Amino acid sequence: MLDGPSVVAALRSCGVTHVLWIPDSELGQWESALSSCPELQLIRVCREGEAIVIAAGLMIGGKRPVVMMQCTGFFEAGDALRNVVHDLKLPLFLVLGMRSWKLRDRTFDSCPRFAEPILRAWQLDYTWLGEDDLASAYRRAREAGRAAAVLLPEGSP
Amino acid sequence: MMTIHEALQVLAAERSQRVVITTMAATGIWPKLSDTGLDFAYIPSAMGHGPGLALGLALAHPQRGVILVNGDGSMLMNLGALVTLANHPANVYLVILDNGLYEVTGGQPLVGAGRTDYALIARGAGIERVYTFTDLNQWQSGAREALSGPGPVVIWLKIEGRLGEKTPKPPRPMAEQLARLQAALAQPLV
Ligand SMILES: [Mg+2]
Numbered sequence: 001m002l003d004g005p006s007v008v009a010a011l012r013s014c015g016v017t018h019v020l021w022i023p024d025s026e027l028g029q030w031e032s033a034l035s036s037c038p039e040l041q042l043i044r045v046c047r048e049g050e051a052i053v054i055a056a057g058l059m060i061g062g063k064r065p066v067v068m069m070q071c072t073g074f075f076e077a078g079d080a081l082r083n084v085v086h087d088l089k090l091p092l093f094l095v096l097g098m099r100s101w102k103l104r105d106r107t108f109d110s111c112p113r114f115a116e117p118i119l120r121a122w123q124l125d126y127t128w129l130g131e132d133d134l135a136s137a138y139r140r141a142r143e144a145g146r147a148a149a150v151l152l153p154e155g156s157p
Numbered sequence: 158m159m160t161i162h163e164a165l166q167v168l169a170a171e172r173s174q175r176v177v178i179t180t181m182a183a184t185g186i187w188p189k190l191s192d193t194g195l196d197f198a199y200i201p202s203a204m205g206h207g208p209g210l211a212l213g214l215a216l217a218h219p220q221r222g223v224i225l226v227n228g229d230g231s232m233l234m235n236l237g238a239l240v241t242l243a244n245h246p247a248n249v250y251l252v253i254l255d256n257g258l259y260e261v262t263g264g265q266p267l268v269g270a271g272r273t274d275y276a277l278i279a280r281g282a283g284i285e286r287v288y289t290f291t292d293l294n295q296w297q298s299g300a301r302e303a304l305s306g307p308g309p310v311v312i313w314l315k316i317e318g319r320l321g322e323k324t325p326k327p328p329r330p331m332a333e334q335l336a337r338l339q340a341a342l343a344q345p346l347v
Contacts, residue, residue, distance in 0.1 A: 018216070041216075043216075043241075043245055044241075044244070045209075045237075045241050046237025046238070046240055046241055047235070047237050049203060049206055049209075049235075050206065050208075050209045050235065050237065050238060050241060051209075052203070052206075052209075053203050053206040053209030053210050053213070054209040054210075054212050054213040054216075054241075055213060056209070056210055056213060057209065057210045057211065057212060057213015057214040057215070057216070057217065058213040058214075058216060058217050059213075060210075060213070060214060060217070060335060060338065060339065061213065061214050061216070061217020061218050061342065062217055062339075062342075063213075063216070063217045065213075079203050079204055079206075080203040080206055080209075082203070083201060083202060083203035083206070084203065087201045087331055088331060088335065089331075089332070
């Protein structure tokens with residue numbers, strides 16, 4: 001399982017400057033590692049679309065942000081994603097916690113049903129952590145100059 | 158009260174070398190007042206998310222300062238942005254043009270028009286530098302102070318509503334706007 005120190009090491013190896021996030025219960029376990037790393041500025045926001053647009057401003061200004069949120073927040077943030085990725089054409093990089101994914105054949109939670117269709121609808125490239133690793137996914141997206149997401153399979157809410 | 162043209166003329170005179178991001182109705186007027194690389198019309202936009210764009214730019218270029226011209230309708234879509242601004246100090250100057258209506262959709266009233274106290278909301282969010290200007294004379298004499306010194310700053314302007322306005326068009330394609338802005342940001346402050 002990916003822990004906070006390995007996430008911080010991966011982000012540092014990629015030259016990431018800022019992490020913008022609203023944590024969920026699994027991403028939230030990275031909190032102390034993210035907040036105590038002097039090379040990374042952790043920016044806490046109120047709503048997920050806000051994180052995406054602050055990241056846009058940072059990218060326009062030459063920084064390398066990464067945005068982290070749960071899939072529920074990603075669903076909420078659709079208009080911000082559409083604008084930043086498809087109007088501004090910025091290489092947004094997201095880490096998304098996919099709530100209930102590990103229980104997708106036996107959960108009351110509708111998140112797993114909509115997560116991948118919505119990623120495809122927004123025309124966002126994505127890979128799964130476990131099959132892919134964070135640093136490689138970030139580097140590939142950066143080299144391609146494309147927006148991308150890596151997905152963290154999670155348990156129940 | 159003042160007109161949106163009067164409000165923006167004062168801003169253009171006092172903006173110094175700061176980036177100015179306009180949204181909604183202001184994007185149609187601002188290019189006639191200033192049209193340099195430091196003037197960014199956020200159109201097409203993510204609705205209500207001008208404050209985030211301004212914060213990201215201001216964090217990336219801490220000395221430059223970023224003025225965001227936001228509508229009251231846009232502000233209401235994303236009031237949490239005031240809390241985010243208050244807790245990530247950067248030189249953002251957020252101007253709220255309060256006309257009580259959605260101008261670009263034909264002038265329908267906003268929820269809370271004439272009742273919402275944006276200064277109180279901004280202070281409650283933790284922003285210390287909050288200015289309210291209800292007429293042109295006040296804004297003319299107070300703009301320089303409000304737009305200097307450290308951010309975040311919230312500037313609440315009461316302006317006259319206009320009816321029958323059309324949705325503004327972008328002054329140029331987004332890719333060109335972004336290239337101009339980045340080139341301008343690469344120039345040293347003088
Ligand atoms: Mg309005």
